[in-house]
Amino acid sequence: MNTDGKKLVVFFSHTGENYNVGYIEKGNTNILADMIAEATGADTFEIVPEKGYPKDSYNDCIEIAKEELQSDARPAVKGDVNVEDYDIIFIGYPNWWGNPPMCVYTFIEKHDWNGKTVIPFITHEGSGMGGTDRKIAAACKGANTLTGKGLAVQGKVAQENQASAQKSVERWLEGLGMKK
Numbered sequence: 742m743n744t745d746g747k748k749l750v751v752f753f754s755h756t757g758e759n760y761n762v763g764y765i766e767k768g769n770t771n772i773l774a775d776m777i778a779e780a781t782g783a784d785t786f787e788i789v790p791e792k793g794y795p796k797d798s799y800n801d802c803i804e805i806a807k808e809e810l811q812s813d814a815r816p817a818v819k820g821d822v823n824v825e826d827y828d829i830i831f832i833g834y835p836n837w838w839g840n841p842p843m844c845v846y847t848f849i850e851k852h853d854w855n856g857k858t859v860i861p862f863i864t865h866e867g868s869g870m871g872g873t874d875r876k877i878a879a880a881c882k883g884a885n886t887l888t889g890k891g892l893a894v895q896g897k898v899a900q901e902n903q904a905s906a907q908k909s910v911e912r913w914l915e916g917l918g919m920k921k
């Protein structure tokens with residue numbers, strides 16, 4: 742793989758009440774996204790849904806997430822970035838029942854992924870990558886998605902043990918030949 746191309750980190754991350762970490766100001770996946778961008782010199786873009794998920798109640802958040810998953814929704818997202826200008830795109834998201842949040846698909850489906858290298862990363866609370874990398878590969882049509890080579894870090898570790906998360910990020914990027 743050519744690791745010299747222009748790099749972008751795209752991510753979705755939920756703030757507010759979250760599983761196992763209480764109320765958080767910066768999402769778990771956001772923490773990893775920043776580490777990856779810093780280590781690789783990538784630009785970043787945050788996928789922010791126009792209708793945000795409730796922050797004060799975890800249960801309200803999962804109700805909406807469940808409805809979106811069951812209806813295969815494509816919630817509108819704010820702004821955009823020209824993926825077409827980049828060669829290597831890291832895509833990060835939390836594991837929501839073995840899926841990325843549906844707004845990640847909204848973003849993906851706006852773009853042309855032909856010839857891109859896509860590298861998934863995820864935070865979770867026990868389910869790991871959970872096959873979501875294959876779903877990302879199917880959605881990013883025409884891309885070379887590095888399924889089986891993505892990074893999975895427990896959300897609580899990203900949030901509360903950043904030295905450990907940082908080590909995981911660095912080891913993973915080294916394995917990909919991807920350090921700045």
Ligand SMILES: Cc1cc2nc3c(=O)[nH]c(=O)nc-3n(C[C@H](O)[C@H](O)[C@H](O)COP(=O)(O)O)c2cc1C
Binds near residue numbers: 754756759771802864
């Ligand atoms: C709607 C919802 C569904 C979730 N489903 C799972 C799951 O199936 N497996 C798992 O390991 N974690 C699950 N989690 C936990 C998140 O993956 C975990 O807290 C993650 O680190 C959140 O990242 P974020 O702060 O970037 O949004 C779920 C969280 C939410 C809000």
